[in-house]
Amino acid sequence: MNASMLPNPQLYGHHGYNANPDQSWMHSQPGHQHQVQQATISAAQQQHYNRLANSHNSAATGMPVSAAAHVQDSGLENVSEDNRRTLGYIADLLNENTREAALLELSKKREQVPELALILWHSFGVMTSLMQEIISVYGLLNPSQLTAAASNRVCNALALLQCVASHNETRTLFLNAHIPLFLYPFLNTTSKSRPFEYLRLTSLGVIGALVKNDSTEVINFLLTTEIIPLCLRIMETGSELSKTVAIFIVQKILLDDSGLNYICATYERFYAVGTVLSNMVAQLVEQQTARLLKHVVRCFLRLSDNARAREALRQCLPEPLRDATFSSVLRDDAATKRCLAQLLINLSDNVMDSGGNHQGISILAGSDTEWVPQFSTLRYYTVPARITQLATLSS
Known part of the structure; x- marks a missing residue:
């Protein structure tokens, strides 16, 4: 087959965000003004606090760590013991010595606490702690040194990121921070060992959570990255479950008119x-x-x-x-x-x-x-x- 028929190698050689429209898999993306982002975060945080103050049920499931010290002053004395433990686990994320156990417990509770995504995003230092967990295993990817324990730990952090990616009020903030890009090194691995397969599958789950709601904003963001070639390789070589999630992501991109036009443009x-x-x-x-x-x-x-x-x-x-x-x-x-x-x-x-x-x-x-x-x-x-x-x- 003529070498000229093959895709440009520049299309697949870089996984970071790139605003250069000359690369075929890349789009430029307008910069987000710092003031606008801060205003959005502040508004979302204030809205969350208002919910806590006005609803006993919300108070039982959604109090951020930064407000935990003000339970008495806010009239939230009736928070259940179970939810107090949840808030304690969130505080434990800030301590490297207690973080692993907290990740495990919170990953189990992510379906039980409706506003966990808001608590994670707006609690001081929590998202930074989760990103530290992600970045800390980069050095274990090449050469392949990832153990089952390390894989389980980072996958628990990924499960909490999936929670943030799924929530309507934190999804855009998640994208604006370009957090999905930090997962691409995991999708780029090729080892078929269980720790790596689990890592790829959980990372795909975060992207799958983003595209699940058919948001053009999400699709447009993903088209600025190399998610398509990464998914294509997993569709070829991954486990059946990983292939299924990867092709689901590609299908969701295709179902959006922007995604279809982009893929069929060249x-x-x-x-x-x-x-x-x-x-x-x-x-x-x-x-x-x-x-x-x-x-x-x-x-x-x-x-x-x-x-x-x-x-x-x-x-x-x-x-x-x-x-x-x-x-x-x-x-x-x-x-x-x-x-x-x-x-x-x-x-x-x-x-x-x-x-x-x-x-x-x-x-x-x-x-x-x-x-x-x-x-x-x-x-x-x-x-x-x-x-x-x-x-x-x-x-």
Whole structure:
């Protein structure tokens, strides 16, 4: 295959936030004024304090550490013992000697305390402590020295970050701080050992929590980063569960119009996504998994909503999706069967003959029209090395 057909290596060699629009996987993002961010934080914090003062239930579940010393003055004497323990665990996050136990206990309670995200974000020093936990294991990633204990500890911190990422009132603050970028070194690891797999899966869970609510703001942020190539590699080489979360993230990006247009804007991006999806189809022929197949079909279906991508898919959609290869695994999945049927209908409209003018594909490919026959055999390729070999984390 012509080397010029491969994606630009600059697309995958850097995982930090980058405002240079010349890099294909990157967008520029307007800077956030410090005053505006501080005003937003102050307003959210004051709103939270008001809830605490006006609601006994909120007081029982949402008092920040910075207010803990003022329980008597605020009329919050009736906080339950269980919630006092929760507040104590949050205070323990500030002490390195007690942090590990506090992380474990709070990760268990994150579903039981509705406003835990607000408490974590607005309590002095807590987010800094969580970020220290994240950064502290960077040196164990390359070479691979991550132990099960270290993995469990940082994953408990990630679980609390997921809590913050999920909450409507802290999600934007989470993005403005660019916290997702601190997780990308974990997604960039390749070791298949359980500690690393657990670390990747939990990190994916944080990103999955961000995209779950179909926020264009979240998608636009992620498009400024290299989350797509990172997810693509996990979709190829990860465990079944990691593949499922990674493709869920890609699917959510595709479902947003900005994400679809971004991926279909250049040949390199479309080729990268299409190649990995097709390779997943080949893998699913051997190990049929309905959960993964559902997401693969939905990704192809969404790609077919773009005119240029639709024209390319008419040439290269994997044959197992056209025939009855997956009929047994989809027997009880009516929704995915409908999606697959709609995909085939989309690709059958206005089918061009082989002598037709492939104008749409030419636009997608730029000035190079020779990629069409190359792409028609897409399902036989493995993911290009420049996609899978992302720059390793510097020690």
